[in-house]
Amino acid sequence: xxxxxxxxxxxxxxxxxxxxxxxxxxxxxxxxxxxxxxxxxxxxxxxxxxxxxxxxxxxxxxxxxxxxxxxxxxxxxxxxxxxxxxxxxxxxxxxxxxxxxxxxxxxxxxxxxxxxxxxxxxxxxxxxxxxxxxxxxxxxxxxxxxxxxxxxxxxxxxxxxxxxxxxxxxxxxxxxxxxxxxxxxxxxxxxxxxxxxxxxxxxxxxxxxxxxxxxxxxxxxxxxxxxxxxxxxxxxxxxxxxxxxxxxxxxxxxxxxxxxxxxxxxxxxxxxxxxxxxxxxxxxxxxxxxxxxxxxxxxxxxxxxxxxxxxxxxxxx
Amino acid sequence: xxxxxxxxxxxxxxxxxxxxxxxxxxxxxxxxxxxxxxxxxxxxxxxxxxxxxxxxxxxxxxxxxxxxxxxxxxxxxxxxxxxxxxxxxxxxxxxxxxxxxxxxxxxxxxxxxxxxxxxxxxxxxxxxxxxxxxxxxxxxxxxxxxxxxxxxxxxxxxxxxxxxxxxxxxxxxxxxxxxxxxxxxxxxxxxxxxxxxxxxxxxxxxxxxxxxxxxxxxxxxxxxxxxxxxxxxxxxxxxxxxxxxxxxxxxxxxxxxxxxxxxxxxxxxxxxxxxxxxxxxxxxxxxxxxxxxxxxxxxxxxxxxxxxxxxxxxxxxxxxxxxxxxxxxxxxxxxxxxxxxxxxxxxxxxxxxxxxxxxxxxxxxxxxxxxxxxxx
Numbered sequence: 001x002x003x004x005x006x007x008x009x010x011x012x013x014x015x016x017x018x019x020x021x022x023x024x025x026x027x028x029x030x031x032x033x034x035x036x037x038x039x040x041x042x043x044x045x046x047x048x049x050x051x052x053x054x055x056x057x058x059x060x061x062x063x064x065x066x067x068x069x070x071x072x073x074x075x076x077x078x079x080x081x082x083x084x085x086x087x088x089x090x091x092x093x094x095x096x097x098x099x100x101x102x103x104x105x106x107x108x109x110x111x112x113x114x115x116x117x118x119x120x121x122x123x124x125x126x127x128x129x130x131x132x133x134x135x136x137x138x139x140x141x142x143x144x145x146x147x148x149x150x151x152x153x154x155x156x157x158x159x160x161x162x163x164x165x166x167x168x169x170x171x172x173x174x175x176x177x178x179x180x181x182x183x184x185x186x187x188x189x190x191x192x193x194x195x196x197x198x199x200x201x202x203x204x205x206x207x208x209x210x211x212x213x214x215x216x217x218x219x220x221x222x223x224x225x226x227x228x229x230x231x232x233x234x235x236x237x238x239x240x241x242x243x244x245x246x247x248x249x250x251x252x253x254x255x256x257x258x259x260x261x262x263x264x265x266x267x268x269x270x271x272x273x274x275x276x277x278x279x280x281x282x283x284x285x286x287x288x289x290x291x292x293x294x295x296x297x298x299x300x301x302x303x304x305x306x307x308x309x310x311x312x313x314x315x316x317x
Numbered sequence: 318x319x320x321x322x323x324x325x326x327x328x329x330x331x332x333x334x335x336x337x338x339x340x341x342x343x344x345x346x347x348x349x350x351x352x353x354x355x356x357x358x359x360x361x362x363x364x365x366x367x368x369x370x371x372x373x374x375x376x377x378x379x380x381x382x383x384x385x386x387x388x389x390x391x392x393x394x395x396x397x398x399x400x401x402x403x404x405x406x407x408x409x410x411x412x413x414x415x416x417x418x419x420x421x422x423x424x425x426x427x428x429x430x431x432x433x434x435x436x437x438x439x440x441x442x443x444x445x446x447x448x449x450x451x452x453x454x455x456x457x458x459x460x461x462x463x464x465x466x467x468x469x470x471x472x473x474x475x476x477x478x479x480x481x482x483x484x485x486x487x488x489x490x491x492x493x494x495x496x497x498x499x500x501x502x503x504x505x506x507x508x509x510x511x512x513x514x515x516x517x518x519x520x521x522x523x524x525x526x527x528x529x530x531x532x533x534x535x536x537x538x539x540x541x542x543x544x545x546x547x548x549x550x551x552x553x554x555x556x557x558x559x560x561x562x563x564x565x566x567x568x569x570x571x572x573x574x575x576x577x578x579x580x581x582x583x584x585x586x587x588x589x590x591x592x593x594x595x596x597x598x599x600x601x602x603x604x605x606x607x608x609x610x611x612x613x614x615x616x617x618x619x620x621x622x623x624x625x626x627x628x629x630x631x632x633x634x635x636x637x638x639x640x641x642x643x644x645x646x647x648x649x650x651x652x653x654x655x656x657x658x659x660x661x662x663x664x665x666x667x668x669x670x671x672x673x674x675x676x677x678x679x680x681x682x683x684x685x686x687x688x689x690x691x692x693x
Contacts, residue, residue, distance in 0.1 A: 139377070206418065207413060207415060207419045208418060208419050208420055208421045208422075210374060211411075211413050212421070214372055214374060214406070214410065214411035214413070215405060215406035215433050215436075215484055216405035216407060217406070217432060217436055218402070221436075225428075225432065226421045226424065229423045230421065230423050
């Protein structure tokens with residue numbers, strides 16, 4: 001008899017414990033899935049290293065990025081360039097500046113351009129797309145008309161090749177780092193706008209919207225309180241992926257000579273463009289910034305893809 | 318006067334370059350205060366479209382409605398969208414088929430319940446939360462304060478449907494429309510949910526319009542049953558009357574198609590042959606005629622009128638009603654040992670007086686069944 005009651009007690013204990021463990025919200029669950037994804041962990045590590053370098057880079061750099069370490073020794077070599085050595089881990093560039101220090105300091109510029117450009121694209125794009133989607137969900141003739149007008153403008157922007165659009169904007173605004181940020185940001189606007197609007201449109205036809213309508217919930221409340229939160233996950237994923245694109249595009253603009261006119265300020269894209277001239281004699285000078293750009297972009301892409309999987313409702317248990 | 322009185326409701330879907338599709342072609346029924354009315358029919362017969370039309374939730378474009386639907390004296394079909402929004406949730410509410418997709422996945426249950434209280438009863442903050450908790454408790458959700466903070470995916474299917482019912486009854490509506498509320502649930506949970514609905518109807522005097530294809534649900538819950546076929550009511554009767562004496566060949570076939578545990582083993586099932594696509598326009602005749610075993614040329618001379626061939630109040634839209642006792646299939650399976658058939662919800666033994674009076678018509682019934690057997 002006592003074993004029987006023991007068994008029952010044990011069973012009760014076990015069933016009670018499983019019940020309390022279900023206290024996870026949607027985001028907590030997505031976070032849990034993200035943590036168990038190798039892709040996300042690798043991506044996050046890369047981004048982490050990049051961000052740390054961008055923040056502390058100027059302080060830990062062994063030399064000033066603009067100091068010319070010219071001590072005559074260069075002339076003794078056949079080659080003008082000094083390769084990697086104990087004092088200069090990555091060698092010297094064409095003006096005898098320490099390449100390693102320039103890489104460290106340049107990371108900050110690159111990250112700044114990526115973040116500011118993506119934020120610009122996200123903010124404006126989400127506002128436009130959200131307004132358009134909300135107008136559509138609110139329904140009525142006016143809503144549909146607003147949506148049509150907004151979306152045709154967005155379509156026009158989307159029709160232009162992104163780099164061409166960025167180049168035209170940069171050409172109009174003149175040569176500066178701000179220009180690069182704006183140009184890259186504007187290119188992202190239509191992507192965010194279309195994405196959010198499309199997600200809201202898809203959510204607008206779902207059962208819970210109908211159910212909320214059947215209970216008399218106001219349309220404004222349905223659009224903002226129900227449809228919008230459900231449409232955010234693709235936009236969040238896109239933000240991460242956009243950071244990668246923004247970094248690459250900013251580098252491309254710098255490479256084309258539309259970036260910061262003061263070439264003394266190190267930026268990976270500019271460094272890549274300058275190294276091109278000396279590619280024959282010092283190919284590694286092009287490889288370092290290129291690798292930096294590629295690895296960083298890869299980090300953001302990996303994390304973005306992992307987030308897409310973690311937030312995908314179809315994979316949700 | 319009835320709380321909801323639907324009169325010749327029609328819903329037509331129109332599309333550019335496509336033929337108009339009549340989903341509901343003249344449905345009439347009444348729902349009284351505290352009454353449970355069933356709307357029964359197979360997929361595509363217009364049950365759900367009828368309910369959406371009553372709630373004013375059909376898309377605004379490409380849909381034409383006709384007829385009248387008087388709810389407490391106001392015509393729901395001509396009411397302004399704003400008037401309709403004020404009515405929904407407070408005076409009439411609806412429960413949907415799939416409880417998971419009917420709840421917003423990223424918003425906690427509590428927020429979804431309180432927003433209705435805020436909308437119709439002006440409740441806010443702590444008061445709204447307490448009311449929401451007591452609502453959840455009332456529909457049988459244990460530990461309601463904790464559940465309020467949870468998300469829909471953390472609740473079981475039955476609990477989700479309970480939460481939806483709580484939301485629907487939050488403002489004590491006078492009419493509740495339930496569109497197949499138990500289809501997505503386990504059989505045991507189905508019974509609990511039906512029990513809950515019954516309780517709410519009994520306690521509050523709420524009228525319930527039950528839309529279902531499940532005759533078991535009808536048998537357990539409804540007072541009055543309307544059988545829908547191709548967008549028209551073909552038989553309307555009090556529940557017992559319908560199960561005892563299904564008179565329209567379609568209703569008769571439906572009841573006859575239910576498999577029975579007490580029938581002889583190995584007996585083939587008796588489907589109603591054909592599908593809902595084998596139909597003709599009601600204007601040309603009876604839409605069920607292509608699938609009917611009893612049809613004659615008279616069936617193809619315009620829409621059959623509603624008649625009362627058996628009893629006053631038992632309306633049947635048929636030229637050749639089945640006037641034998643019980644459902645065709647049931648009757649035949651019960652023939653060898655007629656006394657052995659127990660009074661399950663699908664067949665009863667009263668109603669035999671009418672059957673005796675129309676003895677000669679019984680022949681029609683058996684002949685029809687024989688024909689069906691040959692066809693099967």
